[in-house]
Amino acid sequence: MNVNRRVVVVERPRYIVPTANCFRLEQAPVPQVGEGQLRLRTLWLSLDVMLYARVKRVSADAEPVNLGDVMVGPTVGRVEESRHPDYKAGELLSGFWGWQGYGISEGRRLRKLDFGLKQPSHALSAYGTSAFGAYVALTELAPPLAGETVVVGTAIGGLGQIAGQIAKIKGCRVVGIAGGTEKCRIAVERLGYDACVDHRARDFVEQLRAACGKGVDVFVDTIGGRALDAVVPLLNKDARIAACGLMATPHFGEAAYSGKYQSSMSLLNEIINRRLQVRGLVVFDHLRHCLEPFHREMTAWIDSGRIKLIEDIVVGLEQAPDAFQGLFEGRNRGKLLVKIAD
């Protein structure tokens, strides 16, 4: 029991997707608590697409983890021992101490989960970065009006599932895009999407057009690539795109010049002709003014049952690398979490 199992980064991705061999499971002593520190027992990890930037540099905003260091990521845990005046043993906290059984903290970047969470995992699914991103997308970047048609990429993913349900709450017709018929069924039956289209289907473009009879007013784009190319011709005048991610090319820069997708000239032309507004999502930019209303509204939506959560739970720290790889291969069915301990 006196062992801290931890996953360290040992290699940068070679094949676009961060394959499991980028990581190694190690054992180390359970860390001791120094003055002004606290030790956390990790209960949950959140696996998010945006963590790609922590394995390989793809943005100026996130520093990659050094080779040999513990992989970072959103966490939930319980204080085991505290020598910090603000925290006491037994408290439930969320933070970013990463893929390990125990974390040591100086008390920064921690949040007390004392606001009546239904389940600790909700800190990462309902109140996590993905859910916050969905909220920012539909309130700040690309707000829809009631009656408008909203298309959501990765319909049941961590961000998509929240975006789809917020759009329904706002009175929109909501059409999802997902990989595979099973995910599409989940989107419609469990999350209330009006329709969901499988982007792997041969007639994807035609299906999407049929599902968006009045055109598309807002696109919450988490995919780019084929999804973007299919949605753009359906966009109505004054449509808004919230660019929340580019699952189609997590390797950004490399494929960007490949000519596989429409050129930037084509997108610019549509921005002009269709009067599009395209805004990118960087969640950190919106914390100050959006976090409080997000938290308040999300709590009300969950309490009233208007937002449901679909969590895809993997058990055991040793599963994290493969599950993370699966996230980029579309294997997850909902917000991907790793359960580390009870």
Place this chain on the structure above:
Amino acid sequence: MNVNRRVVVVERPRYIVPTANCFRLEQAPVPQVGEGQLRLRTLWLSLDVMLYARVKRVSADAEPVNLGDVMVGPTVGRVEESRHPDYKAGELLSGFWGWQGYGISEGRRLRKLDFGLKQPSHALSAYGTSAFGAYVALTELAPPLAGETVVVGTAIGGLGQIAGQIAKIKGCRVVGIAGGTEKCRIAVERLGYDACVDHRARDFVEQLRAACGKGVDVFVDTIGGRALDAVVPLLNKDARIAACGLMATPHFGEAAYSGKYQSSMSLLNEIINRRLQVRGLVVFDHLRHCLEPFHREMTAWIDSGRIKLIEDIVVGLEQAPDAFQGLFEGRNRGKLLVKIAD
């Protein structure tokens, strides 16, 4: 003298650029004035890139001219005979009656030029669509702050020359992009650009980087293509792009998929990482709320000598097709106008 010379569209562009063979000079009787009509003697034509859409369909907003019909375009002329209650012979008007010596009008889409123009041609250069577009770009779509760096494509063109000077008035460092060293010299010496870079130079990208030492905050993009690809890496966080045209591909849709330029994925990635705001210019959308302040400010700027006009004047209706072709080949040196009569 009783002949109405006119240029009709006889063919759609075959070679991207609208070559002169798309047009034919014809003669017809001078049109008679019916009840409620007026006849205008054309003095000036404005040749604008946006007229491309009138020769070949490239946007949903502009209907191409039918083959055999007179080519349309902005015009200035004098009322020769009027049977319309609102107009009388001798008045100077601007309108859109196109490439012909005489126009007949029912009185719609005409504007009285009774506000103290220094020269009739100014109705098309200083107060025309291009100048209005420049104003909209820098006040509505991508407003710069004093001290910021603004890059302007087609630096001495109809839109660019006004955009560059407005940006200077707003206290910005202004860097132009133009095709050839002569245009660059004109931009700096006559229009006050802080620097102007020749996009045909082999070291264009390096020159542009050197000219934008503090990065780029606003890009008035009339070119797309290489210019866009060169500017994007220089954009600062929260930079704004006013997409005013795509001279690099007037044929839009055809080259859009060629993979010659960066993909839309790359642009989207930059929109996210650099928090870019990209807005397209469609001048008609801004007439209602911007035309009055534009007119007022432009008049003040011209009266005070803060905005200078560089007009490239071609003489004779028969020159219009070749001059129009030259516009897409970068042959013009300033706002391109055709003088039809004194």
